[in-house]
Amino acid sequence: MMALFLRDLKLSVRAGGGALIGVLFFTTVVAVIPFGVGPDLNLLSRIGPAIVWIGALLASLLGLDRLFQAEREDGSLDILLMQETPLVLTVLVKCLAHWTATGLPLVLASPMLGLFMNMNEVAIGAVMLTLLVGSPAITFIGAAGAAVAVTLPRGGLLVSILILPLTVPVLIFGVSAAYAAVEDPAPFFPPFAILCAITLFFAVIGPAAAAIALKNSSE
C-alpha cells in the first residue's frame, strides 16, 4: 500500500507538474475576482475566505478526471482490480496520494492568496485549517465521480458537473467555519466539527462507491 502511495505520488509529480497547474489555476481564479468586484479592500477582505474556498474547490476538481483514467489507459487498473487487497483500500490510498499531490499544495498556497485578499492573520489561519480538513472530502467524493466517468472519453467536464452539487455541504461548512473564526458572535468549533464529520463520512462513502463503480465499469 505504501508502495502504491509512493508510486502514485511520483507519477503525479512527474506528469507535467499536475500540482503546479492546480495551484496556478487556483491563483488565477482568485486573482481574477478583484477585477470583477472592484479593488475595494474592505469588500475583498470580507468575501476573501469565500473566494479562496471556491477557488480551491474548482482547482481540486480540475485534476480529478485523471485519477483513474491514466491507469485505465495503460491497463494497470485491471491489475489493481485483481489484487488481493480490497479495492476500497486501494482507492482510498489512491485518493490520499492524489490529495497529497494536488490538494496539499492548494492548502499551502492559500495563505499567499489570503494576503492578496487583504485577510487578517486569524482569517488566513482559519481558511488554511478548514481547507486542510475539507479538501480531502472533495477528493473522496470526486473519486466516486471519477470512477463513474472513467469509461467516458471526455469525462472531465461531466465529473465536475456531477460532483459540484455534492460538494455544497463541504463548501458551506468550510466557509462558515472560516467566517466564524473572524466574526465574534459565531462559534468556530461547531461548523468545524461538522466539516470534520463530513470529511470522515465521505472518506467511507467515496472510496466504497468508487470501488463499486470501477468493478462494474470494468466488466
Added chain:
Amino acid sequence: MSEPIPAIKKFSDLANPTVFLGLTARIVPYLAVLTALLFVWGLYLSFTTEGDYQQGETVRIMYVHVPAAWLSMMCYSIMAASALGTLVWRHPLADVSAKAAAPLGAGFTLLALITGSLWGKPMWGTWWVWDARLTSVFVLFLMYLGLMALQRAMDDPSRSARVSAVLILIGFVNIPIIKFSVEWWNTLHQPASIMRMGGSAIDPEFLRPLLVMAAAFTLLFFTLHFLAIRNEIWRRRVSAQRRLAARMANREG
C-alpha cells in the same frame, strides 16, 4: 403488439420485460382515465375554494407547487430504490425504471421551482430567495440534469445503468446532508424573516384540493413512468435487434 402475455405466477415474474409490457398495456388506460378524472376534480376544487385571507388568491399556486415538490422527492426515492435493485439484485427492469424516471423527476422539479418563484414574487417581493428549501430543490434539479447527462453519455446500457446507480445512491445519501447544511447556512446568513407556510395548521378548506391534486399528480407520474419504461424497453429491443441483424448480414455477406 399482439404478443401472448405469460401468466404472472410469482413476484419475480414482474422482472420479465414481456410480462411487464403486457401488464402495463392493461393497467395504463385505467390509470390515465383515473388521472384525468382526479385532475378535473382537483382543478375544480382548487379554483372554487376560498382564497386565504392572508395570501389571497396566490394560495391557489400551492395546489400545483406542493404536489410538484412532493413528486420531485418521490421520484428521486424511486430512482434510488431502482438503483439499489440494479446493484444488489441485478433486476433487469430496475435500471430501465431509473433511466425513465430521471427526465420526469427533472420536469417536476423544474415545475416546483417555477411555481415556487411565481409564488415568491407576490408574497416575498422577489423571484428567488436563497431559502433552505428552494436552494436544496435547486441542487436536486442540478443532480437530475447531471444524472441524465451521465445516463445518455454511455453507449452500453447495462454498464451505464450500474455506474449511474452508484451515483444515484451517493446523491440519495447526500440529499439529507445538503438539506441540513443549507439550513445551517441559511440561518447563519439571514435572520429567519422569510415567511413560512402555516406548518401543519393548514385549513381543511385548502387541504382537500391539495390532497386531490397531490393524488392526481402522483398518478400522473406513475402513468408517465410506466409509459416511459415501456418506451425504454422497446428502444433497447430495437437496438438489440438491429445489432443482431447487422451481425447476421455480416455473416451472410
Added chain:
Amino acid sequence: MSHAFYVNLSYVFAGLITAIMIGWILLDGRARRQEMAELEAAGIRRRSASPAKDAEA
C-alpha cells in the same frame, strides 16, 4: 400586477410542462413502435416472439 396573474401563470406553466412530458413520452413511444414494425417487416423478429414456429423449424 394582480395576484391572479401569478396564479394563472403558474397553472399555465404546470400545464405546459406536463404537456411537454406527456407529448414527449407519447411521441417517443410511437417512434419506437414504428421502428419495431419496420424491423418486423424486414423479417427480423425476437426469438421469443413466436416460440411455436421456432420449435417447428
